[in-house]
Amino acid sequence: MEQLEPGIARLLAHNPSAFTYTGTQSYIVGTDDVAVIDPGPDLPEHVDALMAAIAGRSVAAIICTHTHRDHSPAARPLAERTGAAIIGCAPLALAAVGPRADASFDGDYGPDRVLGDGEVLKIGSEHLIAVATPGHTSNHLCFNWRDALFTGDHVMGWSTTVVVPPDGDMAAYMASLDKLRQRDDRIYYPAHGAPVTNPQQYVRHLMGHRMHRERQILKLIAGQPRDIPGIVGNAYPGLDPRLTAAAGGSVLAHLLDLERRGLVERQGDSWTKA
Numbered sequence: 523m524e525q526l527e528p529g530i531a532r533l534l535a536h537n538p539s540a541f542t543y544t545g546t547q548s549y550i551v552g553t554d555d556v557a558v559i560d561p562g563p564d565l566p567e568h569v570d571a572l573m574a575a576i577a578g579r580s581v582a583a584i585i586c587t588h589t590h591r592d593h594s595p596a597a598r599p600l601a602e603r604t605g606a607a608i609i610g611c612a613p614l615a616l617a618a619v620g621p622r623a624d625a626s627f628d629g630d631y632g633p634d635r636v637l638g639d640g641e642v643l644k645i646g647s648e649h650l651i652a653v654a655t656p657g658h659t660s661n662h663l664c665f666n667w668r669d670a671l672f673t674g675d676h677v678m679g680w681s682t683t684v685v686v687p688p689d690g691d692m693a694a695y696m697a698s699l700d701k702l703r704q705r706d707d708r709i710y711y712p713a714h715g716a717p718v719t720n721p722q723q724y725v726r727h728l729m730g731h732r733m734h735r736e737r738q739i740l741k742l743i744a745g746q747p748r749d750i751p752g753i754v755g756n757a758y759p760g761l762d763p764r765l766t767a768a769a770g771g772s773v774l775a776h777l778l779d780l781e782r783r784g785l786v787e788r789q790g791d792s793w794t795k796a
């Protein structure tokens with residue numbers, strides 16, 4: 523466990539991968555009463571480590587930013603061991619979100635209470651406030667405590683976020699970035715990667731990155747129709763092969779957004795500028 527500042531401690535789960543970087547970071551927030559944000563994957567040693575870090579304090583809530591398998595499954599065993607309620611993002615209906623849901627979504631997630639945008643949860647004498655940030659997933663929430671924001675997978679400290687349809691939505695993701703841009707948080711604590719100490723600048727950089735990618739895609743399909751592997755091959759030189767599917771998903775997310783805006787057309791598997 524690392525104490526990052528008074529009232530905020532971090533625990534790294536042992537689930538490193540091409541998608542999770544060094545693993546999922548769970549946060550313990552509060553002093554006498556605490557909340558656990560993103561309890562992580564259901565690994566017994568991680569749940570034991572969380573229990574040790576809680577150290578007998580009262581757990582006001584177990585909180586999930588979203589229901590990917592590297593974030594929410596430990597909520598259940600932790601709730602059993604602490605008696606705390608699971609509070610936060612809404613569950614996702616697996617049937618509605620396609621084959622990818624089977625691999626990456628926690629279909630067993632069952633919150634005791636779902637928080638909407640701006641809803642407040644008391645942790646001891648302090649407040650944790652939900653900030654709805656759909657895009658990476660439709661049910662994604664960030665959480666504000668004092669002047670820090672826990673950003674889950676919406677903003678990560680090591681890589682850009684995966685936005686893959688059907689549940690991932692590029693227009694929603696951009697709107698959620700813009701929402702953060704208009705806040706004045708001092709620091710972000712993401713579920714993966716280092717804290718972000720320059721939130722405003724970083725969010726502007728992320729928005730610029732996606733706008734650049736969008737222009738690049740439009741340019742690639744302006745002269746000739748291309749399918750998604752054709753776009754990925756040109757737009758992502760040197761891509762880690764393990765990330766090819768995720769890159770294809772992000773390109774699809776851009777294309778669906780551009781299609782809604784009337785800027786591209788689909789012809790079978792190929793896309794071209796409208």
Ligand SMILES: [Zn+2]
Nearest residue numbers: 588590658675
């Ligand atoms: Zn995620």
